Amino acid sequence: MATPQFHPLRIRDVRPETADALTVSFDVPPALRDAFRFTQGQFVTLKTHIDGEETRRSYSICVGVTDYDRDGELRIGIKRVRGGRFSNFAIETLKPGHEIEVMTPDGRFFTHLNADHAKHYVAFSGGSGITPVLAIIKTTLDMEPTSRFTLVYGNRSVDAIMFAEELEDLKNRYMDRFSLYHVLSDDLQDVELFNGVLDQEKCKAFLSTLLSPEEIDEAFICGPGPMMDAAEAALKEAGVPPKQIHVERFGTPLPQAGAPTIEITESTPAADLELVI
Ligand SMILES: Cc1cc2nc3c(=O)[nH]c(=O)nc-3n(C[C@H](O)[C@H](O)[C@H](O)COP(=O)(O)OP(=O)(O)OC[C@H]3O[C@@H](n4cnc5c(N)ncnc54)[C@H](O)[C@@H]3O)c2cc1C
Structure with a gap:
């Protein structure tokens, strides 16, 4: 697997999902299509400055692999966390046309698929x-x-x-x-x-x-x-x-660009992150 790397991506679309959640999709230019090709269940990490402080958070991709292959759509879902730094910033600030640093996809929350399976x-x-x-x-x-x-x-x-x-x-x-x-x-x-x-x-x-x-x-x-x-x-x-x-587990540590991939195992402890459902 290639080392995860940040690239600036332009926001194509922001859609409200519920009163407290939205989806954000990105334009992936043809030159970066391969770099952002993902496996279902993987996430990307977004990086920006909020009040002068560099902030990174990971968000899982919500489109199918075949959707991406068809029209290059890369979309994530963000739900507001009470008092949360990035999720509130994202819901209040991100708009189509904005550019944000996005790390290439990572994660191991998947199983290998095969058209012959009947599972x-x-x-x-x-x-x-x-x-x-x-x-x-x-x-x-x-x-x-x-x-x-x-x-x-x-x-x-x-x-x-x-x-x-x-x-x-x-x-x-x-x-x-x-x-x-x-x-x-x-x-x-x-x-x-x-x-x-x-x-x-x-x-x-x-x-x-x-x-x-x-x-x-x-x-x-x-x-x-x-x-x-x-x-x-x-x-x-x-x-x-x-x-x-x-x-x-959404509470696992964030990957750093250039750092080895974090393996998420059954015993990976969750951080004290309250997810509001
Ligand atoms: C692999 C992975 C995939 C993920 N996918 C998704 C996804 O698809 N969608 C999604 O919505 N989220 C996802 N997450 C979670 C996401 O990355 C963020 O953790 C989440 O949005 C909260 O970030 P935040 O900056 O808003 O909150 P933070 O600022 O990190 O705060 C989180 C919580 O801690 C509390 N807190 C913050 N600072 C303090 C403090 N000093 N003392 C006490 N409490 C404090 C806040 O009040 C809040 O309740 C994923 C996480 C991982 C690791």
Whole structure:
């Protein structure tokens, strides 16, 4: 893998996703297309000066690999963190036409795809943890025509759901291969299983009703720390082998340009980062 490197990229588009989240897409000039080619689930790191201080934060790419190959779209999703330096700056300041330093993609939150696979992938996601998971879902369904994907996505309320429309579109496009379950803590739904938070009991309930653990080939987990711990524990308890469980923690240290790649492992500790879902 090439050493990650910063390049200035022009912002093509900024789109509100929810009251507290937006997506930012970049124009990747033809000369940098290869450098910014990514694997589904990877992230880029943005660098800018905020109040005179250099600030870097990582954001996962939310478009599929095939979308990028088709029209060079590189898009990230940013959710506001209460009191957070970069996320608030980004939501209030970033506009189309602005230029910002973006590091070439990095990260290991993925599995290798193959058009011959006929696998069942499952993801447990919460809040902004959907960002890399969305890229993984889109790419997998596109590149593995006989694989299927189930997403269990936890949020506070309907209006806090990031990528709600895109997820619905995917459900319609891949009717037989994509199952989507929203779990909401504040908005009541008809089915009791879909109410509450994604704690271990809730994840266990999914694994004993709507999901058959023995039919899970690979699982992806990304969201707030407690949700991730709960989903990982429930999957392991249900017998899913640890090497088939992929975890992305948003609280891990940031990569430095020129530094060796950080390997995100199951035991990588999360920083004390409160992600508001
Ligand atoms: C690999 C990776 C991928 C990621 N992908 C995404 C993504 O797709 N989307 C996304 O939204 N986020 C993502 N993140 C998280 C993102 O990088 C930022 O961490 C997040 O946006 C918060 O940054 P911030 O500058 O706004 O908050 P920060 O300023 O870093 O603050 C974070 C929290 O710490 C608190 N805090 C700050 N300073 C102090 C202090 N001195 N004392 C006490 N508390 C303090 C803040 O109040 C806040 O709650 C990812 C992170 C990683 C590592």
